[in-house]
Amino acid sequence: MTGATVLTFPAIDEAALGAIAVHLAASVSDGGVVYLRGELGAGKTTFARALLEALGVDARIKSPTYSLIESYAVAGLAVHHLDLYRIADSGELEWLGLADLTGEPYLLLVEWPERAGRGLPGPDLILHLSHAGAVRDAVFSSSTPRGQQWLLRLAQRKSSIGNAPA
Numbered sequence: 001m002t003g004a005t006v007l008t009f010p011a012i013d014e015a016a017l018g019a020i021a022v023h024l025a026a027s028v029s030d031g032g033v034v035y036l037r038g039e040l041g042a043g044k045t046t047f048a049r050a051l052l053e054a055l056g057v058d059a060r061i062k063s064p065t066y067s068l069i070e071s072y073a074v075a076g077l078a079v080h081h082l083d084l085y086r087i088a089d090s091g092e093l094e095w096l097g098l099a100d101l102t103g104e105p106y107l108l109l110v111e112w113p114e115r116a117g118r119g120l121p122g123p124d125l126i127l128h129l130s131h132a133g134a135v136r137d138a139v140f141s142s143s144t145p146r147g148q149q150w151l152l153r154l155a156q157r158k159s160s161i162g163n164a165p166a
């Protein structure tokens with residue numbers, strides 16, 4: 001990816017991933033699109049749940065594994081958490097009504113975005129989680145001014161997060 005901003009957190013535990021979500025929550029409350037990549041069990045839902053809690057969602061946060069989408073309203077923001085693992089083709093995305101989202105500030109958190117083909121808005125932020133033994137490597141990247149601003153702020157907090165190197 002040319003012109004991308006990248007921020008890496010190697011070998012983080014679940015608490016550190018949660019701390020990152022807390023820091024990001026302050027930024028993403030203006031809305032945007034976040035892709036969550038990584039294999040089964042990498043921690044995509046764990047991260048989304050921590051972010052939703054930090055945004056102030058007090059309802060029970062279900063994984064959208066079966067429903068495809070779970071939606072929340074928090075502090076003037078519509079938040080949609082999607083898990084596209086089970087969609088057969090990108091045509092199935094149409095009924096989710098993503099095309100109608102323009103207008104209100106919204107935040108999309110999308111697990112398995114690669115299943116959507118071109119049916120999704122482009123990402124402000126991509127989080128790629130991968131297994132590293134019992135912990136995870138987390139790599140954030142962004143190619144939009146909005147997402148790059150989020151990463152800039154997150155980078156300033158990096159030394160205070162879990163087992164990240166100073």
Ligand SMILES: Nc1ncnc2c1ncn2[C@@H]1O[C@H](COP(=O)(O)OP(=O)(O)OP(=O)(O)O)[C@@H](O)[C@H]1O
Pocket residue numbers: 012013014015017038039040041042043044045046047083085111134135136
């Ligand atoms: N550092 C870590 N970050 C996130 N999850 C971790 C970490 N270490 C261990 N875990 C565990 O790994 C599991 C991650 O499951 P989770 O449902 O979040 O994965 P997922 O990426 O959403 O998978 P799926 O593709 O099936 O939706 C949880 O049981 C969590 O407790």
Ligand SMILES: [Mg+2]
Pocket residue numbers: 044045046063083111
């Ligand atoms: Mg999941």
